[in-house]
Amino acid sequence: MNSFSDFGLLPSLLHTLKEKRITRPTEIQSQAIPLMMSGQSVVGVAETGSGKTLTYVLPLLHALRSLEDDGKAVTLESSPRAVVMIPTSELGDQVSKVFKAFTHTTRLRIRPALGGMTFEQARRNVAGPFEVLLATPGRLVQLMERDLINLSDVRMLIFDEADQMLDQGFLPDSDMIVDACPKDMQMALFSATVSTAVQELMNKIFANAEVIRTSGSGKVVKSLSTQNVIVKDGQRWPQFEKILAKPVQGGTLVFTNTREQCDKLAEELLAKGYTCAVYRGEMDKNERKANLKKFRDGKIDLLVSTDLAARGLDLDHVGRVVNYHLPKQKENYLHRAGRTARAGKAGLVINLVTERDERLLAMLEGRKHTRRDDSKPNKFNSKQQAPSKDAKNPAVKKASKPVAKAKLGAKPVLSPASKPLSLKKGKTRIVKRFLAKSDRRVRSDKNKK
Numbered sequence: 001m002n003s004f005s006d007f008g009l010l011p012s013l014l015h016t017l018k019e020k021r022i023t024r025p026t027e028i029q030s031q032a033i034p035l036m037m038s039g040q041s042v043v044g045v046a047e048t049g050s051g052k053t054l055t056y057v058l059p060l061l062h063a064l065r066s067l068e069d070d071g072k073a074v075t076l077e078s079s080p081r082a083v084v085m086i087p088t089s090e091l092g093d094q095v096s097k098v099f100k101a102f103t104h105t106t107r108l109r110i111r112p113a114l115g116g117m118t119f120e121q122a123r124r125n126v127a128g129p130f131e132v133l134l135a136t137p138g139r140l141v142q143l144m145e146r147d148l149i150n151l152s153d154v155r156m157l158i159f160d161e162a163d164q165m166l167d168q169g170f171l172p173d174s175d176m177i178v179d180a181c182p183k184d185m186q187m188a189l190f191s192a193t194v195s196t197a198v199q200e201l202m203n204k205i206f207a208n209a210e211v212i213r214t215s216g217s218g219k220v221v222k223s224l225s226t227q228n229v230i231v232k233d234g235q236r237w238p239q240f241e242k243i244l245a246k247p248v249q250g251g252t253l254v255f256t257n258t259r260e261q262c263d264k265l266a267e268e269l270l271a272k273g274y275t276c277a278v279y280r281g282e283m284d285k286n287e288r289k290a291n292l293k294k295f296r297d298g299k300i301d302l303l304v305s306t307d308l309a310a311r312g313l314d315l316d317h318v319g320r321v322v323n324y325h326l327p328k329q330k331e332n333y334l335h336r337a338g339r340t341a342r343a344g345k346a347g348l349v350i351n352l353v354t355e356r357d358e359r360l361l362a363m364l365e366g367r368k369h370t371r372r373d374d375s376k377p378n379k380f381n382s383k384q385q386a387p388s389k390d391a392k393n394p395a396v397k398k399a400s401k402p403v404a405k406a407k408l409g410a411k412p413v414l415s416p417a418s419k420p421l422s423l424k425k426g427k428t429r430i431v432k433r434f435l436a437k438s439d440r441r442v443r444s445d446k447n448k449k
Contacts, residue, residue, distance in 0.1 A: 012105035048338025080133035087165035089116025137173035166197035224341035250319025276302035
């Protein structure tokens, strides 16, 4: 379908889309929205930046507003008709903004209950009647255990960014939430990649769902340019400074693999006079949120992060992603790359590549990775490895040959490499005593047998 009007959406939703200048549906929207409008459960696997959030927001709001128009308004307290589960509070804030863009026409109430807020705030948010609950799994389970939320009237349950949510160990919580909802409800799951946990959930709960995989799933988007910069002898910083010296339209998002690497790089940047901020786990959530807002608003152009910023976040002005350390998994790389070149815009990913990253590059290029012969020159190490000193020692060469086993009762035979090259008298006596003791030990073992 080439137009949102082809889906049969309410006029109020079409009016807001026109206001937002959203005119043509993306591939995942064209395939999934008609199925969701018909009440079908859906699994949507699509690349990052493909518009997955709007794919479920539009059918959900259409269904709930239609119930209101039919005189079936929500009257019960703490009993939402739709639940959207997301992995992090930051993503929750982002999804909430997408919903709220349509609430001035639909008049539907969106209430967040996220892990990033206090429990008391979450409790207040779910009090009273409302239509849509936006929650992280852990926080929702806490509310359920205290009987502060009732899921018996849920008509639609959405798993957003399911790969990240389930990778964080939320599968047991997800099972509990599904069991508390009506059996005949409509369900949808959206993910950029399919991890083992996501596949398990698909097999268990979404067995009857329609599975949609876009042509770009598992790949970077076509509007993305990639540059690989070879790092020799671990010298990342000089190459990184050359990258930063080149101007780019928008901000630069820099990825590392660990929190320690993230902090170390940020400290080095600040010491060199660069303005940057950090976004990673195990830091104050308010500080992390503030840093993300500064970067999103363009107040700072350089954000150093771990994979925490790789999934789900919609950062419009990211013009360049730099992998200071490349991840080991292809899925993590795709999520990182998806922070730029979103919604058809151009973007750039620059990878600092070491020998360790050969396997990942092979996967991304769709070729088979072969083990490199260390004795031959390669693009990471142009010099052939020099032979070791031991290789030049004839004694070591002789020792490498298998030594014949000594017969029981015979004196141990020393290989040429183990014989002393020059023995003084004192050392000779020590060796003789050693051989005598060894001989007695062998005979003793024979008598025991």
